[in-house]
Amino acid sequence: MELKQLYREIVNEHNLHPVNKKKIDSPDLVMRGVNPSCGDDITLSFKIKDGVIADAGYEGSGCAISQASVDMMVDQIIGKSKDEAIKLAQTFVGMIKGEITDEESIEALDEAAALQDVAHMPARVKCAVLGWHTMQEMLENPEKGEK
Amino acid sequence: MKTLEDFRADFDILSSGEYIYFDNAATSQRPRQVLDAVSEFYKTKNANPLRGLYDFSMAATEEYESARSLVADFIGGVSPEEIIFTRNTTESINLVAYSYGMDNISEGDEIVVTVMEHHSNLLPWQMVARKKGAKLVFLEPDSEGVITRDEYTNKITDRTKLVAIGHVSNVFGVTNPVKEIAAFAHEKGAVVVVDGAQSAPHMKIDVKDLGCDFFAFSGHKMMAPMGIGVLFGKKALLENMSPFLTGGEMIEYVTREDATYAGLPHKFEAGTVNAGDAVGLSRAIDYLSEVGYERIRQQEDKLTALLMEGLKNLPYIKIYGSGDAAKHCGIVTFTMEGVHPHDIASVLNDDKICIRAGHHCAQPLMQFIGAGSTARASVYFYNTEKEVEVFLDKLSKVREVMGY
Incomplete structure (x- = not known):
């Protein structure tokens, strides 16, 4: 997909009308992720119940790709276990780095799979993976978070 | 006489017409003449300079040293001994920070910089301040990007040991009053370091007139290869400074336990030198002189004015720095x-x-102007009005692509 098409068909909707950009009441996990080189700056907050992500949201600002990617990510991981969410993050990052290309794995990402073409835009890889990296770090090393 | 169009044809990457290159403040393009000069050096004179006793090595030495003399003339007729070849502006400033700063700045002293500095003229001073217990003091610009006399006369004091200032801001494009600041800093007994990375490609440099003690610039922003830079330092200061890097080439006599160092400028050029790119820099300086700073300035000002006028027609665009295109040095952020x-x-x-x-390697300035990051278009003499028109047209369509 061409960059402009990617923006028009996928990214803009999530960037301009995000569904998950919200504060979560008394979250169990909070972590901030920053791309210092471009100023993408997000903070994830998750509510965990019995090992499952019961609710999630994010706040922050950044480029359209970083914001849309995290909005799509939150869509995908609510209701998933921590391990499932980590697995999805690995798949997403693998897809963006061009290391995971088989359709079956990528389908698991649902709508976020549409960002696959970012793999051909090296300058934007960091933007696309920011939310996913931050989530994986927060779930694997919760002690490093702000909560 | 060659026209600007003729000059443009010397740049393969530009004359293909496929791309519009508006990132000249990051690095310029290089004309064929410069590339050929480097290639010619390696094809016909390649040997390790300053060492061999055979023809090739002597020819390489000759080329390298005449490049140094040309640079010395280029920045206002200083002595070639005062010209040190480095990799780039960053290395030049680090040399001053380590070899001058670490030995001459003490606890409680103040180092004055501006909040506009490129990281290359900030981090070395942060390092010195941290290690020596000195204090960093920041000059801040007004809303037009100007450091006023009040600002620098208030902040440069008897405690100031060193003032490090960019000649031209790589974000605002504004030319700082370096000459006036240097004169005032000298009254207070401070040494003045000027980062000329953004000025040398665009204006005649005369370090004697500027009155600075050190002046650093990079070849790659003025059509020379990447990896060759210059530090000018006043002889009296350089002579008393210890070497930055030690090793081959910078010595006089070495025993098992000790060494004496070569004289200027070789004391500061350890290891095999970058003679090939020094030759490239020398050719780039000739090329710059052939184009002429007056023509460079005229074309840049014309293009910058067009750019700024066009941007002003887009109500959702905010331009940083002066409202006057002639004060942007080709840079529009x-x-x-x-x-x-x-x-x-x-x-x-x-x-x-x-x-x-992005942040243009000037994060404190981004924080100061309250922008996480900004976009920057920067033109050089080889850009054209047509390119500015296409840029403005495409830019006016960006918001539509982004869903507005």
Whole structure:
């Protein structure tokens, strides 16, 4: 997909009308992720119940790709276990780095799979993976978070 | 006489016409003449300079040292001993920080910089301040990007040991009053370091007239190869400074336990030198002189004025720095309401237009102006009015692509 098409068909909707950009009441996990080189700056907050992500949201600002990617990510991981969410993050990052290309794995990402073409835009890889990296770090090393 | 169009034809990357290159403040393009000069050096005179006793090595030495003499003339007729070849501005400033700063700045002293500095003229001073217990003091510009006399006369004091200032800001494009600041700093007994990375490509440099003690610049922003830079330092200061890097080439006599060092400038050029790129720099200086700073300035001012006028017609664009195009040195930094600078740059890249987006290695300035990041278009003499028109047209369509 061409960059402009990617923006028009996928990214803009999530960037301009995000569904998950919200504060979560008394979250169990909070972590901030920053791309210092471009100023993408997000903070994830998750509510965990019995090992499952019961609710999630994010706040922050950044480029359209970083914001849309995290909005799509939150869509995908609510209701998933921590391990499932980590697995999805690995798949997403693998897809963006061009290391995971088989359709079956990528389908698991649902709508976020549409960002696959970012793999051909090296300058934007960091933007696309920011939310996913931050989530994986927060779930694997919760002690490093702000909560 | 060659026209600007003729000069443009010397740049393969430009004359193909495929891309519009508006990131000249990051690095310029290089004309064929410079590339050929480097290639010719390696093809016909390649040997390790300053060492061999055979013809090739002597020829390489000759080329390298005449490049140094040309640079010495180029910045206002200083002595070649005062010209040290480095990799780039960053290395030049680090040399001053380590070899001068660490030995001459003490606890409680103050180092004055501006909040506009490129990281290359900030981090070395942060390092010195941290290690020596000195204090960093920041000069701040007014809303037009200008450091006023009040600002520097208030902050440069008897405690100031060193003033490090960019000649031209790589974000605002504004030319700082370096001459006036240097004169005032000298009254207070401070040494003055000037980062000339953004000025040397665009204006005649005369370090004696500026009155600075050190002046650093890079070849790659003025059509020379990447990896060759210059530090000018006043002889009296350089002579008393210890070497920055030690090793081959910079010695006089070495025993098992000790060494004496070579004289200026070789004391500061350890290891095999970058003679090939020094030759490239020398050719780039000739080329710059052939184009002429007056023509460079005229073309840049014309293009910058067009750019700024066009941007002003887009109500969602904010331009940073002076309202006067002639005070931008070809650099126009802006933001677009609702669109992150990285998205602007990506969309324009799709239209084969190269601009910079991000913090431009000046994060404290971004914090100061309250922008996380900005977009920057920077032109050079080889850019054209047509390119500015295409840029403005494509830019005006970016918000639509972004869903507005």
